[in-house]
Amino acid sequence: MIDFYYAPTPNGWKIAIMLEESGLEYRTHLLSLGKGDQFKPEFLAISPNAKMPAIVDNDVKGDPISVFESGAILTYLADKTGQFGVTDARQRIELLQWLFWQVGNQGPMAGQLSHFVNYAPEGQDYGHKRYRGEYERNLAVLENRLARQNFIMGDYGIADMIAFPWVFIAKRLGVPLDEFPRVSEWREQIKGRPAVVRAIELHKDSQNRGKDNAQNNPLLFNQGAAHLKGK
Secondary structure (H helix, E strand, O other): OEEEEEOOOHHHHHHHHHHHHHOOOEEEEEOOHHHOHHHOHHHHOOOOOOOOOEEEEOOOOOOOEEEEOHHHHHHHHHHHHOOOOOOOHHHHHHHHHHHHHHHHHHHHHHHHHHHHHHOOOOOOHHHHHHHHHHHHHHHHHHHHHHOOOOOOEOEOOHHHHHHHHHHHOOOOOOOOOOOOHHHHHHHHHHHOOHHHHHHHHOOHHHOOOOOOOOOOOOOOOOOOHHHHHOO
């Protein structure tokens, strides 16, 4: 059994998709980020960065294995199941590059754009322009990659699962995909998969509906070291 620590956001969907696609048995622990569940000691023992997603694999010899950070979790689950990863050594290097691209580029830039679109005080034009540009630049990277093949690694796998959620919400971020036809087609192929539909629907009713913003919730925004030092 996998214990899955989750909130219904693009980062949470990455792992929910893999769990649904692979057929692994899992138990969801829904985190209320607005109430600070991510800072509880028991969760910090699993995810010291105080971010979800995270998992604990109880189906192992010896002590359970905990994994935090989406790229690490997806790699672990692909290795565990023998599904949606690669076996060739050269391909594994290529796969790791695309996972690192997502967690170091596409994901953070999309997350910052989401902040300025949905939560930042009005008048933050520089930040909005900067992160929209970075989000679009990453769409261009993906467009170029998909010009050669239907999926990032040729066959559908964890590289697609990790990159899809932040493209799935492009319209909500105010970025049309008209200039990225291959990305748009790739998005359509993935969003119709039954496992992906189930993952996106997981605890959908608990999604933040815009009540939290940078002014009213210091547990979500304007964090500093004190959040992790318990002050």
